Amino acid sequence: MNGTVLIVDDERTLARAVKAFLLESGYEAEIAPDAEQALGLLETLRPDVVFSDVRLPGMDGIELLRRIREFDPSIPVVIMTAYGTIEGAVEAVKLGAFDYLKKPVDLEELKLLADRAREHFQLRQELSYYRRRAAGDVPFAGVVGESPSMRAVLDQARQIAALDETPPVLIIGETGTGKGLVARTIHGGSRRASKPFIEVNCTALPATLMEAELFGHERGAFTDAKESRMGLFEAAEGGFLLLDEVGDVELSLQGKLLKAVEDRTVRRVGGIRDRKIDVRILAATNRDLERESQRERFRRDLYFRLAVILLRLPPLRERGQDVLTLAQHFLQRFSAKYAKPVERIDPRSHELLLAYPWPGNVRELSHVIERAVLWSRGPTLQIEPLSLEVPPDNSAALDDSAQPASSRPAGMDLEQWERSLIEQALREADGNQTRAAQHLGISRDTLRYRLKKYGL
Secondary structure, three states: OOEEEEEEOOOHHHHHHHHHHHHHOOEEEEEEOOHHHHHHHHHHHOOOEEEEEOOOOOOOHHHHHHHHHHHOOOOOEEEEEOHHHHHHHHHHHHOOOOEEEEOOOOHHHHHHHHHHHHHHHHHHHHHHHHHHHHOOOOHHHHOOOOOHHHHHHHHHHHHHHHOOOOOOEEEEOOOOOOHHHHHHHHHHOOOOOOOOEEEEEOOOOOHHHHHHHHHEEOOOOOOOOOOOEEOHHHHOOOOEEEEEOHHHOOHHHHHHHHHHHHHOEEOOEOOOOOEEOOOEEEEEEOOOHHHHHHOOOOOHHHHHHHOOEEEEOOOHHHOOOHHHHHHHHHHHHHHHHOOOOOOEEOHHHHHHHHHOOOOOHHHHHHHHHHHHHHHOOOOEEOOHHHOOOOOHHHHHHHOOOOOOOOOOOOOOOHHHHHHHHHHHHHHHOOOOHHHHHHHHOOOHHHHHHHHHHHOO
């Protein structure tokens, strides 16, 4: 697809002719009959070029130009004008319009202007990216961690971000390991950093709404479809789309998702034509999708298409001293947020933080430090506000005279061990989920997710 054009003109016949011509030329095009509607479309449409008549009902084209430049000065605006209002078009160019086009419109000239404006827009975006990169404004500094496992992940993420043509990337890891953050850093470190990053929570979207949300719908496609609407694939045009918890997508929808990823086309609900998309696909999951595909709970062909590049995030318990680095990072963040004078963590707390298994990973650590900062008094965060209890097999790590213990009993795999911790916490809390979550040092939502995961 060449890009997206917004046509702002109250002459419906002309506007429709321009739209039809641009669609045939490989552009996506939408029409707004006045400036107010055009401004309402800017956020969702994110046009590469705007063609606007200088004379519009209500707000005129010159004022619309000013408003578009306030919204995003990099969007090229071409003013269309009749012979008698040429002075207004010249004034528009002085105010920042990309160019002007005389009416009656020559469609070939219009397409040439659209091509030039789109190329100009892309060059400005790339220049902005390289300037930020030269200034050292790269996003990977936002991922905290120096352990070998995290350094390896970040090296892989940098290589992925540097690719001009990024194949689908599947980011796997337990809940709370930072899959979304790594996805955003890949986008932010790429040449598409100035383009959209759209995150789709596949767990939060009901199956009945997911198809329309992802692929869009045409007017009248279903009862509440009062007007056509683009989907999230189209909204991410030129940028990245993250399918978070992609393992939760219903089997009935996975075939259409496969087509979108493989063919780079989408068809809106109720639509009759495919629309080309230029979107880089990232997916994230805490499930073993290969095993799910073997059990026919996830399409095998979709799994292999999404996992062209596989990025594994280590759980926090395997990241060693990163726990303390992250704890200090969160301490500084929440001390500033709540205006608390907490500057350091008591050394006695270090052993507790390192010994605790962190079933909720980095997200859980963030919540624990936030709560501890709120309850702390003075410049040092003491051990009590952390409210952490280490499982018996980890308690030896808190004894200076003892050898460090392993994270879980020998012979027990990770899922069995995590399940046993949850069962123990529930027994001690007499089945009260809130108290069990507090005992584990995780949120109630995290506990409920784990209960569902293990069928408890």
